[in-house]
Structure formats: C-alpha cells, structure tokens
Amino acid sequence: MxxxxxxxxxxxxxxxxxxxxxxxxxxxxxxxxxxxxxxxxxxxxxxxxxxxxxxxxxLPNPGGFRYYSVVGSVPRKDERNYALTIGGLVENPRTYTLPELRALPQTRVVGDAVCTDGWRVDNTPFDGVKLADLLDAAGVRGEGTAVRFTCFDGAYTESLTLEQARRSDVLVALNMQDKPITHQQGGPVRLYVAPMYFYKSAKWLSGIEVTEQVVAGFWEERGYPVDGWLEDADRTDGAA
Amino acid sequence: MAQPDRDGRVRRFGPVPRTVHRATGWLMMICLTTAACLYLGPLAQLVGRRHLMAMVHEWSGILLPAPLLLGLLSSEFRADLRRLNRFAEYDRQWLRAARRRLTSPQARPAGKFNAGQKLYAGWIAGAVLVMMFTGLLMWFMGLLPFISRTSAIFVHDILAWTITFVLIGHIRRAYADPEARLGMRTGYVSRSWADRHHSRWLGEEHADTESAPPAATPSRPAVE
Known part of the structure; x- marks a missing residue:
C-alpha cells in the first residue's frame, strides 16, 4: 500500500x-x-x-486590406481592354471604357471597409462615378427594381435593390486612397457600397444589369445576407 | 499486451491508436493548409478559390475529433487516453528535468507516455474544441448573438498561430526520434528503446497484468 x-x-x-x-x-x-x-x-x-x-x-487582424478571390486566377485589365457594360432593363444600354469613366464627374466617398472576416480599414477614401449617375444616363425602365453586378473574374456576382443602388454613397470606384485601384484590390474598377459589408463592394466590376428583382450574388447564394448593412449603417438616406 | 515478442520488439500501439493518430494528423494538415490559403495574402492570391478552400477548411475542422470519438470504441485506445490523462510522481520529475534542460533519459523517467506528451495531448484536445467553437460561430453567423463575430475571429486567429507553433514542436520531436516514429508507424519498438525512453512503462504494464484484478490483491508490491 x-x-x-x-x-x-x-x-x-x-x-x-x-x-x-x-x-x-x-x-x-x-x-x-x-x-x-x-x-x-x-x-x-x-x-x-x-x-x-x-x-x-x-499577424491576427492586421491593418490593411486582404486579398480574397473566389476563382483561381483573375485576368488583368487596364485602359486598353477594360470595358464596363450597362444593360438589362434600360433604355440606352452602352459600354464605357476606362478613359470614358474617368471623364465623367467624380464623387468622393470616405467610408469604412469592413469585411465579415473581421478585418476593417477605416476612413478609406474612394473616388469614382456615382452608380446613380450611370443608371440615370442609361434610363432605367419602369419594371426594373434591382441591379445585378458581374465581374471579369468570371464568377463573382453581387446585387442591390434599385433604391440601394441609387444612394449617393454607392460608387463605381476608380481610385482608392487617392491612387488608381490596383489589380489586387479589384481594379481597375470596383464597386464601393459604403454602408454595407465589403463583400457587397464587388471587385473587378465588368457588368451592371438592371433586373426585375434581386438576384442573389455569389456569397448570398452561400448564406450571406442580400442586404449586407453594417451594424451602424444609416439605412434610410444616401448621404455619406 | 506490451510483452516483448520473439525478436525483442515491444508492441506500443495497436491498429486503433495508430489509425486515430494518422487520420487526425491528415485532417489537421488539411485544416492548416486550407487555413493558410484563406489567411496568408500571397497564398490567397496564388490559390484563390475562396469558397472551395473555406468549405474544405470547415469540414476538415469539424471532423477533427471524429477519429478520436470512433477510437473510444476500442478498449486499448481508452486505456491509452487514461494513461495520457493521469500524472504520476515521476511525471513531475520529468517536468523538473525539462525545466532544467536535462536531456538524459535517466533524468526524465516516463511511463508509456512522458509528461510532455501528456500535457500536449490535453492541450491540443482543448485547443481543437476552442477552434471548433469559434469556427462554428463564424460559420453560422448569429448562432450566439451575444458573442460578436469579431471576438470569435480574434480568438480563432490567435489560437491558430499558437497551434501552428505547438504542432511544429510536436513534429520536430518526432523527427528527432526515429524509433518513436517507428512505434507510431508499425506499432512496435525495441525493448531497449522502451527501457531507455519510457523506463517505467513496461514495469507498469507488468504490474497491471500481475495485480489484476486489483481489488483482490490490494497491498501487493508492484516493484520488481
């Protein structure tokens, strides 16, 4: 014992x-x-x-942007071969080149880029053309209620209601932090939806299509909310 | 059970513990590789395919405890878990020796598992559970609304790095001891290795078989 x-x-x-x-x-x-x-x-x-x-x-949660892509590799586009097509339920479908977009009136929106994966970059300035201006120029037909975005990575898609798309803090962005948006950050042209989580701000934007109803985007088909409002977002007014 | 067979080999692990270890190891490797593809910028740019990577990561993570749970059906495996759980006096001696950086096997007595292996097993089991819990919070948004997603991600990220470094340590230990790896791969080790690195193991096994049933021989000395 x-x-x-x-x-x-x-x-x-x-x-x-x-x-x-x-x-x-x-x-x-x-x-x-x-x-x-x-x-x-x-x-x-x-x-x-x-x-x-x-x-x-x-390190965990570093400052700065992180690279996310849903496909293996993304073609590079610049002023020579970039094109943004606006179509669907509009009176005047058309295609913009990069210099044409740069020639339009530019708007600056300073907002936070907040990823659902925990990283965020606060007070980031974006410059570009208001999506509302492009939609007005195209002339949305009466039956159009939503906007669908497609990307030249060949897979990513996003959606907004027409009301959301017309907010003044929703940009077809050409510059970020006062520099042309790089390929890694979704350039030359990306969407910036200031009041929503960053997955709504589709990178490598190549198509804007007015639709009869909201078509769920890539992550939305995989469980993300279509209305990706930030927690402190002002959901009623477009003023940023 | 752990008796030497004819050519002096000792059975260290049966098929069940070896299969559990191998399956868990593979799942852990898949989980860490996909994590790197999601998390490290240059790798994310190289691999992309974010949805596929996330899916493989989630499922390999959620399946991590499955081999162990299935292993519980085997009494040999349960006995090994019991050995891993319980600390003997000589385990404290092992830890003291480790703290003083004494490396000789004489200074570090051990049963079937040494004190470091015991601590590692308990730690990694707990760490996997925390990773699963925080991972599920990220997977199913709004599962527990009082824990913010940011908090879950914070714990998940920091523990992921800790696990990475602890696992590197685990693999380096195995790499430094070919016979330990042989034991995990084939199930058998040499008697001399067992005596040297796990000096109390075979004596304990002997005492176990001799004193069974334990209740019948309560005060029988187990030393040789």
Whole structure:
C-alpha cells in the first residue's frame, strides 16, 4: 500500500486539467477580445507604418486590406481592354471604357471597409462615378427594381435593390486612397457600397444589369445576407 | 499486451491508436493548409478559390475529433487516453528535468507516455474544441448573438498561430526520434528503446497484468 509507487492510473488528471485550462482561456479570450483587439489594432497600425517586410500583415487582424478571390486566377485589365457594360432593363444600354469613366464627374466617398472576416480599414477614401449617375444616363425602365453586378473574374456576382443602388454613397470606384485601384484590390474598377459589408463592394466590376428583382450574388447564394448593412449603417438616406 | 515478442520488439500501439493518430494528423494538415490559403495574402492570391478552400477548411475542422470519438470504441485506445490523462510522481520529475534542460533519459523517467506528451495531448484536445467553437460561430453567423463575430475571429486567429507553433514542436520531436516514429508507424519498438525512453512503462504494464484484478490483491508490491 504505502510502499507501492503511484501508478499512472492513480495520479492527478493533469491531461483533463490542461484541456479544461485551454477551454477556460478560450472563453476568457472571447470575453476580453473587444478591448484586446482595439489595443492590438492600434499597435499594429503603428507597427505597420515602420514595417517594410510586410510581416505584420501575417499577424491576427492586421491593418490593411486582404486579398480574397473566389476563382483561381483573375485576368488583368487596364485602359486598353477594360470595358464596363450597362444593360438589362434600360433604355440606352452602352459600354464605357476606362478613359470614358474617368471623364465623367467624380464623387468622393470616405467610408469604412469592413469585411465579415473581421478585418476593417477605416476612413478609406474612394473616388469614382456615382452608380446613380450611370443608371440615370442609361434610363432605367419602369419594371426594373434591382441591379445585378458581374465581374471579369468570371464568377463573382453581387446585387442591390434599385433604391440601394441609387444612394449617393454607392460608387463605381476608380481610385482608392487617392491612387488608381490596383489589380489586387479589384481594379481597375470596383464597386464601393459604403454602408454595407465589403463583400457587397464587388471587385473587378465588368457588368451592371438592371433586373426585375434581386438576384442573389455569389456569397448570398452561400448564406450571406442580400442586404449586407453594417451594424451602424444609416439605412434610410444616401448621404455619406 | 506490451510483452516483448520473439525478436525483442515491444508492441506500443495497436491498429486503433495508430489509425486515430494518422487520420487526425491528415485532417489537421488539411485544416492548416486550407487555413493558410484563406489567411496568408500571397497564398490567397496564388490559390484563390475562396469558397472551395473555406468549405474544405470547415469540414476538415469539424471532423477533427471524429477519429478520436470512433477510437473510444476500442478498449486499448481508452486505456491509452487514461494513461495520457493521469500524472504520476515521476511525471513531475520529468517536468523538473525539462525545466532544467536535462536531456538524459535517466533524468526524465516516463511511463508509456512522458509528461510532455501528456500535457500536449490535453492541450491540443482543448485547443481543437476552442477552434471548433469559434469556427462554428463564424460559420453560422448569429448562432450566439451575444458573442460578436469579431471576438470569435480574434480568438480563432490567435489560437491558430499558437497551434501552428505547438504542432511544429510536436513534429520536430518526432523527427528527432526515429524509433518513436517507428512505434507510431508499425506499432512496435525495441525493448531497449522502451527501457531507455519510457523506463517505467513496461514495469507498469507488468504490474497491471500481475495485480489484476486489483481489488483482490490490494497491498501487493508492484516493484520488481
């Protein structure tokens, strides 16, 4: 009894304690996440200013944009071969080239880019043509109630109701942060829907089609809400 | 069970623990690879196919505990889990030696599993559960509205990096000890390896079989 060495089967359940310890740490992490996240973002924001290696981009929730694409590779387009087609239920379907879009009156919208995956870039300036202007120029027919967007990656699609599409903070964007939008960021032309989550702001925009009703977009067919309002979005008025 | 067979080999793992380990390892690799394709910018640009990557990631993650749960049907596997769970006196000695960076096997006594393996097993099991929980919160938005998606992502991201580094440690340990890998691959190790690296293991197994049923021989000394 006393002289018998403790066998492993009798000892303290340290394995179970390790398991429960991690669970407790995970729960504490969920509770402490909001303040920790804010501190972390501030720290990374400062660090990424001086970091030339890009390593800070690998850390959890770094500042800056992340690259998301639903296809394997996306063709590159520039002023020579880019075209934006406006069609569907409109009086005057037409195609714009990149210089033609640049020649139209430009509007600036400063808003937050918020991804459903947790990263966000606040106060990002976008410049471009108001979607409402393009729709007015095309002349939406009476039966049109929604707008469907297609992209030259060949797969991505998005949708807005006509009312949402006519808001003054919805842009066919050409510039982001005062620079032409790069290929990686969805250039040369992307959508920017300021009051909604960033998946609504389709990259590599190539087609705008007025439809009779809302057609669910790529992620919306996969469970995302069609009305992707940000939590603090002003849902009634287009003023940004 | 762990008796040496004719040519001095000792059976360390039967088919069930080996299959569970292999299946879990593959699922973990798939889960981490797809995570990298979703999360690391250059890889995301190279691979794209975000929906496919996300789907494979979600399902490999959700299936991670399945091999272990199926393994519970085997009494040998349950016995191994029991050994992993319980800490003996010499496990504390092992930890002290590890803290003082003593590497000689004499300084680090161990049963079938050493203290490091025991802690690792408990930790990774808990970590997988936390990853599953936070992952499900991201997968099914609004499942628990009082936990924000951002919080779930924060914990998921940080723990993902921790798991990556812990797993690298796990793989490096295995890489440094070919006979340990042989035990996991074939199920058998040499008696000399077992005596050297798991000095208390075979003695304990012997005591277990000798003293069974335990209730009948309560005060029997188990030392040789």
């Amino acid at each position: 006393a002289d018998r060495p403790k066998r492993s089967a009798d000892g303290a359940p340290v394995g179970r304690r390790a398991l429960l310890g991690v669970l407790a740490a995970g729960a504490a992490g969920l509770v402490a996440a909001p303040p920790l996240q804010r501190g972390w973002e501030n720290f990374l924001g400062a660090a990424s200013q001086v970091d030339r290696t890009g390593l800070t981009g690998l």
